Amino acid sequence: GAVVSQHPSWVICKSGTSVKIECRSLDFQATTMFWYRQFPKQSLMLMATSNEGSKATYEQGVEKDKFLINHASLTLSTLTVTSAHPEDSSFYICSAIETGHTEAFFGQGTRLTVV
Amino acid sequence: GQNIDQPTEMTATEGAIVQINCTYQTSGFNGLFWYQQHAGEAPTFLSYNVLDGLEEKGRFSSFLSRSKGYSYLLLKELQMKDSASYLCAVRDSNYQLIWGAGTKLIIKP
Numbered sequence: 001g002a003v004v005s006q007h008p009s010w011v012i013c014k015s016g017t018s019v020k021i022e023c024r025s026l027d028f029q030a031t032t033m034f035w036y037r038q039f040p041k042q043s044l045m046l047m048a049t050s051n052e053g054s055k056a057t058y059e060q061g062v063e064k065d066k067f068l069i070n071h072a073s074l075t076l077s078t079l080t081v082t083s084a085h086p087e088d089s090s091f092y093i094c095s096a097i098e099t100g101h102t103e104a105f106f107g108q109g110t111r112l113t114v115v
Numbered sequence: 116g117q118n119i120d121q122p123t124e125m126t127a128t129e130g131a132i133v134q135i136n137c138t139y140q141t142s143g144f145n146g147l148f149w150y151q152q153h154a155g156e157a158p159t160f161l162s163y164n165v166l167d168g169l170e171e172k173g174r175f176s177s178f179l180s181r182s183k184g185y186s187y188l189l190l191k192e193l194q195m196k197d198s199a200s201y202l203c204a205v206r207d208s209n210y211q212l213i214w215g216a217g218t219k220l221i222i223k224p
Contacts, residue, residue, distance in 0.1 A: 004190060009209070010125060010210070017142070023180075034157045034158075043150075044150075044160040045192050046157050046159075050156060072213075091210070093212065095157070095158060097155065102154035102155040103152070103154075103217065104152050104157065104158050104161065105214070106158070106212060106214045107212075108211040108212050108213070109210070109211060109212045
């Protein structure tokens with residue numbers, strides 16, 4: 001089946017620094033990728049929809065200047081958490097839809113801890 | 116290795132009840148999730164189980180048995196809009212999410 005890989009799996013960073021998380025579709029091309037954040041109550045919140053070659057569409061309440069999304073190729077989307085703070089500590093997950101298809105595949109997630 | 120199994124496709128009738136099963140073999144267990152995905156749309160969260168038993172949320176319920184490595188998603192009073200793919204995922208001891216391939220549910224009138 002289709003594989004979506006996130007890197008890194010976990011990261012610890014200092015408050016005030018920026019962290020980049022990569023989401024790669026390994027064996028398919030993905031025009032559309034989604035970025036989620038998982039809150040302590042365990043539900044996933046959709047942060048933004050990323051379309052290759054265009055600006056990401058952010059959900060209401062998500063700061064686009066803080067969570068920078070770049071989808072420069074059909075196999076890679078990146079999420080950069082800028083000026084990270086402890087409250088940004090969370091589990092970030094991406095999913096991708098293969099071009100011309102409708103089924104979404106998830107990455108394994110990235111655990112971010114800001115100290 | 117780690118593995119999540121769920122049926123590829125199921126068909127049910129509008130107004131009926133359907134149960135989608137998920138069995139898993141993972142390195143540790145830190146919770147099981149169910150997601151719904153309509154074609155071409157972002158998957159949405161349905162439920163989370165970490166303790167054995169049934170979690171009910173409206174027309175949807177999710178059950179977990181950790182000793183059996185088994186979960187099911189129960190959908191009642193099926194509506195046409197429930198036609199979607201349903202994904203099962205388990206969080207392992209490393210906090211990584213292991214995903215099933217998804218079950219495509221087809222609802223017929």
